[in-house]
Amino acid sequence: MPSRFRRVLLIGKPGSAETESSLKELTQFLRQQGCEVLAAGETKADLAIVIGGDGTMLGAARDLVRHHVPLVGINQGRLGFMTDIGHADMYTGVTAILEGHYAIEERTLLDAEITRGGASHLRTIALNEAVIGKGSQGRLIEFELSVDGEFVYTLRADGMIVATPTGSTAYALSAQGPILHPAVPALTLVPLNPHTLSARPVSVSDRSVIEIRMVHALDARAHFDGLALADMAAGDRLILKRSADVVRFVHPPGYRYFATLRGKLGWGESIEKRRATD
Numbered sequence: 001m002p003s004r005f006r007r008v009l010l011i012g013k014p015g016s017a018e019t020e021s022s023l024k025e026l027t028q029f030l031r032q033q034g035c036e037v038l039a040a041g042e043t044k045a046d047l048a049i050v051i052g053g054d055g056t057m058l059g060a061a062r063d064l065v066r067h068h069v070p071l072v073g074i075n076q077g078r079l080g081f082m083t084d085i086g087h088a089d090m091y092t093g094v095t096a097i098l099e100g101h102y103a104i105e106e107r108t109l110l111d112a113e114i115t116r117g118g119a120s121h122l123r124t125i126a127l128n129e130a131v132i133g134k135g136s137q138g139r140l141i142e143f144e145l146s147v148d149g150e151f152v153y154t155l156r157a158d159g160m161i162v163a164t165p166t167g168s169t170a171y172a173l174s175a176q177g178p179i180l181h182p183a184v185p186a187l188t189l190v191p192l193n194p195h196t197l198s199a200r201p202v203s204v205s206d207r208s209v210i211e212i213r214m215v216h217a218l219d220a221r222a223h224f225d226g227l228a229l230a231d232m233a234a235g236d237r238l239i240l241k242r243s244a245d246v247v248r249f250v251h252p253p254g255y256r257y258f259a260t261l262r263g264k265l266g267w268g269e270s271i272e273k274r275r276a277t278d
Contacts, residue, residue, distance in 0.1 A: 003033075003035075003098040003099065003100065004046060004100070005035070005046045005047040005097065005098055006034070006035055006036060006046055007035070007036045007038060007044065007045045007046045007047075008030050008035045008036070008037055008038065008045060008046065008047050008048075008049060009037075009038040009039075009040075009042050009043075009045035009047070009048040009049070009064075009069065010023055010026060010027060010030075010037060010038070010039075010040070010048075010049055010051070011040055011048055011049070011050045011051070011052075011056065011060045012050070012051040012052055012056065013051070013052040013053070013055075013056045013076075016052070016076070018076060019051050019052060019076060022051050022074070022076065022087065022090070023051060025090075026049065026051070026074075026090065026094070029091060029094070030094075033095075033098055035098070043063075043064060043067040043069065044067070045064075045067075045069050046069075046070075047069070047070055047071075047072065047097075047250065048060055048064055048069050048070070048071045048072070049071075049072055049073075049074065049094065050071055050072070050073045050074070050083065051073075051074045051076055052073075052074075052075075052076050052083065053075065053076065053080055053083060054073075054080060054081055054082045054083060054170070055226070056073075056083075057071065057073045057082040057083050058082075058127060058128060058225050058226070058227060059227060061082075061127050061247045062125060062127065062225065062227065065109060065125065065127075065245050065246075065247050066245060068248070069248075070104060070248040070249070070250045071247070071248065071249055071250065072085065072093075072094075072097060072102075072249070072250040072251070072252070073085065073249075074086075074087060074090050074093070074094075075087065080264070081166075081169045081170070081260060081264060082166070082249065084251060084252070084255055084260060085252055089252075092252075093252040096252050096253050097250060097252055101252070101253045102250050102251060102252055102253070103250075103251045103255065104248050104249070104250055104251075105182060105248070105249045105251060106246040106247070106248055106249075107127065107164070107165070107166045107182060107246060107247045107248075107249060108164045108165060108166070108185075108206055108242055108243070108246065109125050109126065109127055109164070109242070109243035109245055109246060109247060110125060110126040110127075110129075110130055110162070110164060110187075110240050110241070110242065110243060111123075111125060111240070111241050111242070111243040111244075112124050112125065112126055112130050112222075112224055112238065112239070112240050113238075113239045114222060114230055114232070114236055114237065114238050114239075115236065115237045115239065116233065116235070116236050116237075117235070121230070121236070122222075122230045124224050124228045125224070125243060125245075126164070126167070126224040126225050126228075126240075127164065127166055127167070127225055127247055128163065128164065128166055128167030128170045128171070128225045128226075129161050129162060129163040129164065129167035129170060129171055129172060129224075129225065130161075130162045130222065130223070130224050130238065130240055131159060131160070131161050131162075131171065131192075131222065131223040131224075132159045132160045132212055132214075132220065132221075132222050132232065132238060133158060133159030133160075133192060133220070133221055133222075133223065134158050134159060134219065134220060134221075135218075135219030135220060135221050135231075136219060139218055139219065140156045140157060140158065140195055141156070141157065141158070141159065141214070141216060141217055141218070141220045142154065142155070142156045142214075142215040142216040142217075143155060143157075143160065143212050143213060143214050143215055143217075144212070144213045144215060145160070145189070145210075145211070145212055146210070146211040146212075146213070147204055147208050147209070147210055147211075148208050148209055149209070149211075152202075153199070154215065155191060155194055155195075155196070155199055156194070156195040156196075156216075157191050157192055157193055157194040157195060157199070158192040158193040158194075159191075159192040159220075160189065160190070160191055160192060160212060161175055161177065161188075161189070161190040161191075161192060162187060162188075162189055162190075162210055162212075162240050163177060163180075163187065163188050163190065164180075164187060164206075165180035165181060165182045165183075165184055165186065166182060166247075167225075168180040168188055169261070171226075172188060172190045172201075175190045175191075175192055176190070176201065177190035177201045178201060178203060179261070180203065181257065182257065185205060185206045185207070186203045186204065186205060186206055187203065187204055187205075187206050187208065187210070187240075187242075188201055188202070188203045188204075189201065189202045189203075189204065189210070206242045207242060208241075209240070209241045210239070210240040210241070211237055211238070211239050211240075212237070212238040212240075213235070213236070213237045214232050214233065214234050214235060214236045214237075215234060216234060217232045217233055217234045217236065220232040220233075222238055
């Protein structure tokens with residue numbers, strides 16, 4: 001049965017000799033399989049194969065989501081929560097996918113808008129998270145948080161992370177936020193070093209509209225997946241809601257979400273494995 005993935009876009013981290021070598025090898029391999037290999041910048045692809053770490057995957061996902069191109073990642077980074085084919089398994093994983101053995105998983109995106117003086121100042125998207133944070137001067141910022149039009153609190157802190165399930169294993173995890181399974185229709189709000197002991201991470205429906213209004217914002221900034229940046233001023237509002245678009249990840253046979261967590265986070269071995277070695 002012919003593969004549905006005939007036009008394949010290859011994306012790799014620029015400036016990496018290891019990645020360049022893998023791209024050349026994979027280009028030759030794909031052509032031997034009868035695929036048309038597309039150069040970076042193309043968007044009319046059946047599949048994008050991303051070689052690198054999660055940062056490379058984030059950039060590719062943001063660029064291709066509007067074009068509905070599914071993505072699969074080959075991990076040459078350190079953690080690789082989104083790039084789940086190891087480099088040693090590159091040919092095996094890609095072959096299985098081309099032969100039709102794969103699963104497609106949809107991941108939630110955030111639509112983000114900053115308004116200033118009632119007018120739109122910036123529009124962007126976020127696959128991992130949107131972050132309001134202090135700038136280089138290091139002073140606490142103050143902001144009001146509302147969910148679905150209901151006031152939640154005013155907080156002085158280093159900032160606030162609003163993360164998708166995909167982003168719950170990124171910056172939000174480092175800030176002691178919860179891990180959200182990708183199938184959970186939720187967003188998590190994680191305060192960054194709040195100036196109170198009562199502010200804790202909160203999870204809300206991903207159908208909620210989240211609004212953060214800056215009260216005191218000296219040198220405050222907003223970040224989106226670490227790839228888009230905007231300065232924030234007092235009175236600015238960051239409005240976040242679930243996007244109508246989704247990112248589609250292609251997983252090879254054998255992919256398991258909790259197996260990925262065990263491997264990346266160093267969780268203990270299973271009881272069955274320990275018993276087998278006793």
